[in-house]
Amino acid sequence: MKFWRYKIRYIIYAFYAVVILIIIKRISVVSVYNRVQIENIWLENGTTNYEKNERYEQWINEYVKGISRKLGEYGKPAYLNGEEKIKGNEILKKKAVNIILSNKISFQRKLLDIRDPLCKNVTYDIVLPSVSIIIIFHNEAFSVLLRTIYSVLKETPPKLVREIILVDDKSDEEQLQGLLEYYIQTRLPKKVKLLRLQQRQGLVRARLKGAKSASGDVLMFLDAHCEVTKNWLQPLLQRIKDKRNAVVTPIIDNISEETFEYLYNAEPSFFQVGGFSWSGHFTWINIQEIDLQSKTSPISPVRSPTMAGGLFAINRKYFWEIGSYDDQMDGWGGENLEMSFRIWQCGGVLETIPCSRVGHVFRNFLPYKFPMNKDTHGINTARLANVWMDDYKRLFYLHREEYKDMPELIGDVRSRIDLRERLKCKSFKWYLDNVYPEKFIPDENVQAFGKVRVQTKNLCLDNLQRDEEKPYNIGVYECHSKLYPSQYFSMSKSGELRREDVCATVIEDELLNYIFKVNMRGCDEIEHDKEWILTEDGKILHLRTGLCLDATGVHSKEDVIVSLCSDSPDQFWQFDFYGDKINPR
Numbered sequence: 001m002k003f004w005r006y007k008i009r010y011i012i013y014a015f016y017a018v019v020i021l022i023i024i025k026r027i028s029v030v031s032v033y034n035r036v037q038i039e040n041i042w043l044e045n046g047t048t049n050y051e052k053n054e055r056y057e058q059w060i061n062e063y064v065k066g067i068s069r070k071l072g073e074y075g076k077p078a079y080l081n082g083e084e085k086i087k088g089n090e091i092l093k094k095k096a097v098n099i100i101l102s103n104k105i106s107f108q109r110k111l112l113d114i115r116d117p118l119c120k121n122v123t124y125d126i127v128l129p130s131v132s133i134i135i136i137f138h139n140e141a142f143s144v145l146l147r148t149i150y151s152v153l154k155e156t157p158p159k160l161v162r163e164i165i166l167v168d169d170k171s172d173e174e175q176l177q178g179l180l181e182y183y184i185q186t187r188l189p190k191k192v193k194l195l196r197l198q199q200r201q202g203l204v205r206a207r208l209k210g211a212k213s214a215s216g217d218v219l220m221f222l223d224a225h226c227e228v229t230k231n232w233l234q235p236l237l238q239r240i241k242d243k244r245n246a247v248v249t250p251i252i253d254n255i256s257e258e259t260f261e262y263l264y265n266a267e268p269s270f271f272q273v274g275g276f277s278w279s280g281h282f283t284w285i286n287i288q289e290i291d292l293q294s295k296t297s298p299i300s301p302v303r304s305p306t307m308a309g310g311l312f313a314i315n316r317k318y319f320w321e322i323g324s325y326d327d328q329m330d331g332w333g334g335e336n337l338e339m340s341f342r343i344w345q346c347g348g349v350l351e352t353i354p355c356s357r358v359g360h361v362f363r364n365f366l367p368y369k370f371p372m373n374k375d376t377h378g379i380n381t382a383r384l385a386n387v388w389m390d391d392y393k394r395l396f397y398l399h400r401e402e403y404k405d406m407p408e409l410i411g412d413v414r415s416r417i418d419l420r421e422r423l424k425c426k427s428f429k430w431y432l433d434n435v436y437p438e439k440f441i442p443d444e445n446v447q448a449f450g451k452v453r454v455q456t457k458n459l460c461l462d463n464l465q466r467d468e469e470k471p472y473n474i475g476v477y478e479c480h481s482k483l484y485p486s487q488y489f490s491m492s493k494s495g496e497l498r499r500e501d502v503c504a505t506v507i508e509d510e511l512l513n514y515i516f517k518v519n520m521r522g523c524d525e526i527e528h529d530k531e532w533i534l535t536e537d538g539k540i541l542h543l544r545t546g547l548c549l550d551a552t553g554v555h556s557k558e559d560v561i562v563s564l565c566s567d568s569p570d571q572f573w574q575f576d577f578y579g580d581k582i583n584p585r
């Protein structure tokens with residue numbers, strides 16, 4: 001008995017000793033490390049370095065002094081007053097982010113835990129893959145970048161993070177030069193690394209540079225204007241550990257570029273996944289019916305046809321095996337759809353993981369240009385269309401005719417086609433059928449499509465260049481000699497008179513009583529009321545009202561109407577094409 005009591009006591013002593021040793025070691029490592037780093041700075045540039053050092057300290061002091069402790073805490077909206085408010089609005093217009101406000105919000109502000117409550121009961125493996133977090137930036141605001149880094153450091157278990165690799169794509173903002181380096185070396189852990197590119201490379205090549213120098217099991221790409229939330233990384237790593245070919249994204253919440261409010265849907269199970277438009281743009285879409293049905297729990301991974309591109313995690317070796325990026329893509333844009341199609345078509349899966357949530361500052365415009373104002377989004381998308389979209393690229397080129405059959409503009413894609421062959425990737429049709437069955441294909445499996453012409457006149461249905469983001473009325477315009485997107489309509493198998501995402505319904509004109517017009521709105525917003533009948537002789541009849549599409553008395557650029565069906569020649573319409581195949585009537 002006594003013997004055991006002694007033994008326990010010694011074990012406790014030994015335990016204390018180990019704890020104390022660990023603490024001492026930590027302190028000395030930190031101080032030695034800090035000293036070494038600062039000395040490096042002194043040595044860097046000869047005699048002026050001491051001054052520089054002072055100047056940076058002063059700079060940082062001023063920053064810290066400017067921070068207002070409670071501003072923006074817990075993701076609440078923050079506001080400025082007086083002079084600062086005016087300055088903030090000015091910079092918002094120029095840089096698409098309120099940098100004046102960002103500078104006043106703590107680098108380490110707290111955010112709420114907004115995950116689905118079910119996430120709190122999930123346990124993750126004790127051993128998870130390590131991660132290299134890659135953050136590229138070009139002229140990102142210093143405080144926005146620092147908040148991104150701090151939030152990662154704060155919300156991620158250190159043992160999971162092999163390194164944080166910052167890649168500076170040749171910024172010219174002054175604070176991102178020496179000050180940033182000094183700050184990292186004196187105030188951030190050693191695992192935060194900074195790579196400087198000597199020339200502007202654009203998003204793809206900057207990310208590739210970061211990925212090449214990474215050594216973690218998993219690559220986590222993160223934009224430089226993000227804030228991660230509680231336990232954001234574990235669910236992503238767990239999924240990749242369980243499924244090596246899963247490329248995963250968090251739910252991306254919106255951080256307001258005006259107030260830095262952390263916006264999120266109060267219903268935690270509501271989130272969207274990625275789609276695309278035929279013009280080659282990323283869109284947010286609701287979770288598709290097939291994916292809702294196969295869900296086993298509100299927090300299980302959800303398949304996403306595409307990704308927004310800024311934030312995702314991927315097994316590092318898999319990233320290289322599956323073709324990393326198309327390094328001939330310049331600037332910004334298109335690379336996210338390229339990677340999305342490639343992952344799906346070549347045997348991977350793309351998923352949103354509901355228990356991982358990251359806030360991202362969505363900017364209304366890109367605050368910088370690329371050399372020579374190059375349309376990098378268009379060119380990059382043409383590259384991916386040629387490699388991955390097979391015949392469906394026709395729908396992209398409808399929107400971007402200028403790049404059709406123009407290899408001298410878009411560059412050589414041979415190596416990417418070789419990659420597709422080497423990996424034995426599936427067709428784009430397979431992708432549409434299996435991954436994105438809800439994507440509307442305007443010229444397949446439809447009753448009719450193309451321009452819709454009044455049989456007796458040279459007038460065609462036309463969206464009159466109206467904003468398709470909100471409901472609008474369609475009108476008529478002189479028929480173009482070619483099929484342009486503004487005059488492209490389809491009559492779907494289920495009787496929708498529609499365009500890519502918007503469907504026609506009938507409304508009474510607000511000003512003119514008893515005049516009915518054709519209103520376009522999101523097809524999934526209207527459940528009933530979007531059914532039309534295409535008659536043998538060419539009338540287009542709205543089922544609920546029994547009224548017919550009519551151009552009587554309507555001139556070019558005016559709204560088209562629906563009225564009582566009659567034999568008026570202005571109620572007979574002709575589509576360019578009927579049936580599945582392109583065979584003019």
Ligand SMILES: [Mn+2]
Nearest residue numbers: 223310360361
């Ligand atoms: Mn972004």
